[in-house]
Amino acid sequence: MKLADLPEVQALSAREKLKLADELWQDAAQDLDSLDVTPAEKKLLDERWAAYLRDPSSALTLEQFKAKVKKRRA
Numbered sequence: 001m002k003l004a005d006l007p008e009v010q011a012l013s014a015r016e017k018l019k020l021a022d023e024l025w026q027d028a029a030q031d032l033d034s035l036d037v038t039p040a041e042k043k044l045l046d047e048r049w050a051a052y053l054r055d056p057s058s059a060l061t062l063e064q065f066k067a068k069v070k071k072r073r074a
Helices: 014-029 039-054 062-073
Strands: none
Touching: none
C-alpha cells in the first residue's frame, strides 16, 4: 500500500498525518512481537552495526539525540 492509494490521507494536513501515523503505530505496536525480521532488514541491521563498530564515535549519545529532537521541535 502506498500513500498514492489513499487520497483521503494525502489531503490531510501535516499535523493530521502525524496524528494518524501515531495512531497506526500504537495499533501496530500490539503485534510487533509476531513480526519476523526479513533477510533485507537483517542485512541492513548488520551493516549499521558493523559501521558502528568501525566508528563508535559516529553514534549519538542519548543527550545528543534529545538535543537534536528538541532543536527540530523548536
